[in-house]
Amino acid sequence: MKIQINEEFCIGCRLCEVYCLVEHSQSKDIVKAFKREAPRALARVHVEENGPVSFALQCRHCNTPSCVYACLTGAMHKDENGVVLHNPDRCIGCWSCIMVCPFGAITRDERGRKVASKCDLCPGRTTPSCVEHCPNEALTLVAEA
Amino acid sequence: MAYKYLIIGNSAGGIGAAEAIRSVDAEGSLAILSDEPCVAYSRPMITNLLTGQASFNNMVYRSSDFYTENRIETLLGKKVAKLQPSENKVTLDGGEEITYEKLLLATGGTPFIPKMNGLQKKGIHTFTTIKDAEEIRGKIQQQEIGEAVVLGGGLIGLLTAEALVTMGLKVTVVELLDRVLAPLLDPKASAMVREVVERNGIQVVTGRTVTEVLGKDEVTGVQLDDGRWLPCKLFVVAVGVAPNAGLAREAGLKVNRGIAVNSRMETSIPNIYACGDCAELLDFLSGNNRPIPIWPAAYMSGMVAGSNMAKSPKEYDGGVGMNSMHLFGFPVISFGKVNPTDAEGCEVLSKTDEVRGAYRKIVLSGNQIVGAILVEDIDRAGILLGLMRRKVDVSGCKEALIQDDLGLISLPRAVRSRMFEMSVKKNVAK
Numbered sequence: 183m184k185i186q187i188n189e190e191f192c193i194g195c196r197l198c199e200v201y202c203l204v205e206h207s208q209s210k211d212i213v214k215a216f217k218r219e220a221p222r223a224l225a226r227v228h229v230e231e232n233g234p235v236s237f238a239l240q241c242r243h244c245n246t247p248s249c250v251y252a253c254l255t256g257a258m259h260k261d262e263n264g265v266v267l268h269n270p271d272r273c274i275g276c277w278s279c280i281m282v283c284p285f286g287a288i289t290r291d292e293r294g295r296k297v298a299s300k301c302d303l304c305p306g307r308t309t310p311s312c313v314e315h316c317p318n319e320a321l322t323l324v325a326e327a
Numbered sequence: 328m329a330y331k332y333l334i335i336g337n338s339a340g341g342i343g344a345a346e347a348i349r350s351v352d353a354e355g356s357l358a359i360l361s362d363e364p365c366v367a368y369s370r371p372m373i374t375n376l377l378t379g380q381a382s383f384n385n386m387v388y389r390s391s392d393f394y395t396e397n398r399i400e401t402l403l404g405k406k407v408a409k410l411q412p413s414e415n416k417v418t419l420d421g422g423e424e425i426t427y428e429k430l431l432l433a434t435g436g437t438p439f440i441p442k443m444n445g446l447q448k449k450g451i452h453t454f455t456t457i458k459d460a461e462e463i464r465g466k467i468q469q470q471e472i473g474e475a476v477v478l479g480g481g482l483i484g485l486l487t488a489e490a491l492v493t494m495g496l497k498v499t500v501v502e503l504l505d506r507v508l509a510p511l512l513d514p515k516a517s518a519m520v521r522e523v524v525e526r527n528g529i530q531v532v533t534g535r536t537v538t539e540v541l542g543k544d545e546v547t548g549v550q551l552d553d554g555r556w557l558p559c560k561l562f563v564v565a566v567g568v569a570p571n572a573g574l575a576r577e578a579g580l581k582v583n584r585g586i587a588v589n590s591r592m593e594t595s596i597p598n599i600y601a602c603g604d605c606a607e608l609l610d611f612l613s614g615n616n617r618p619i620p621i622w623p624a625a626y627m628s629g630m631v632a633g634s635n636m637a638k639s640p641k642e643y644d645g646g647v648g649m650n651s652m653h654l655f656g657f658p659v660i661s662f663g664k665v666n667p668t669d670a671e672g673c674e675v676l677s678k679t680d681e682v683r684g685a686y687r688k689i690v691l692s693g694n695q696i697v698g699a700i701l702v703e704d705i706d707r708a709g710i711l712l713g714l715m716r717r718k719v720d721v722s723g724c725k726e727a728l729i730q731d732d733l734g735l736i737s738l739p740r741a742v743r744s745r746m747f748e749m750s751v752k753k754n755v756a757k
Contacts, residue, residue: 184750189743189744189747230734230736232736232737239734239735242751244750245753248623251343251623251627252622252623254369254371255388272385274372276651276653277658277705277708278622280651280660281649281650281651281708281709281712282623282649282709282712284717284746285709285746286707286708286710286734286735288709290706296656326752326753
């Protein structure tokens, strides 16, 4: 399964970012995640907006993942389910992944030791949180065509 | 011993090949041979090992059960004496013979040492392997080094200098060209990096080289070509690596600067493949083959080689010079052609933020991106690299490319929609 981006339906509400952050927080509680947790969790989906056009973008979990090939340490890897995952413990913040991701879907997490940050498709969930909470089906799950 | 697949080299290229072979052929006997005695490690992390910020366990490139899980036999700490392609055989230093059906040369690069007097003295090092890092670290721990000289103001030279200065040494970098990182950056970005490294205590001498290593048995200093004398007990030569193609040349394979390969990574002799730093890889910008000694190109060309060795045809679509640097935490990314000559008729877009120390330059040729430098604001650099690789006509969005808030939203909708569409399809390249 892959997340499809339907930009014609995106209303720029950024609920995907909110719920992504909550999903990746310690408490998974929206109030605690925003008000009490320090450092605050990071959203791994990002809404891009220009006037009336907007869409939410997260890692595309490419079948030929440039980030995995370019990773100097093996921190970036593709698991047996085809999900591109990142192990922050093995990351040295060299930003090779940022250099090669054609979508610009990897960000710098500089809250502590500098490491990359990206979508992990919400392990443990059947539907990623951004998709589940998108009110307008601007993010949907599709089978790979 | 006999193997279906024999890989010489246990770094990015060799591992890329082994992984590709196993994705096609789960059973065929496979061995990786290397003169280094250890499992594959992140070579760029040797600076972290030198400073003590990482131990070897932090540096392993694949999980501890990688070799057993993938049924890869390891022949480590072994050196190949010669290749005998006519017999599909390699002979090791000790006389042991190994036959193969398919052989991959992933032998990497060898540090290049320019001619100078006094090279036989103790205290001269290169810096490309874990052994180099351990030796230099051991030396610094055992004795009061005080001063060190690094020859080479390229990426390896500056990284070495960064590690040494972090360890409390007084470090001078000597670079033959008139600026640091000359091929990778333009004069402006180069000056910005120089300012950062100098601010962090590294002395940089440009336009000079070392003519003689001084001292009786041990290094006590180096002599520069302007007559200056720099005292040091540690001298690191880091001017670059040359393809390690000696075995291939002796065995009669076609070798130019590196081992010649086609798009399937086949060498001039059947059943022998080459990848990574020892080979001449396709540069997708120029369309020519040349050494592209960078980690991502090694891994990807290795994957292509492995796939073809296992009879799953695949072509290498080419690499390009690209580097992500973060000296003293100062992020700089550059790729492609960054110093176009006037004759090349390129269009250059650039933007500087003096206050924040940010700089961005994009080089275009015929409305296609052919190179870029991003200093400080490196986020989403890959969008530019992707446009360059796919040779996208960017005439409709040039102004947006140079902005530090560049996003896919800045691209024409047709370009973006195609990317989104392809990203949910199987078998998508690039």
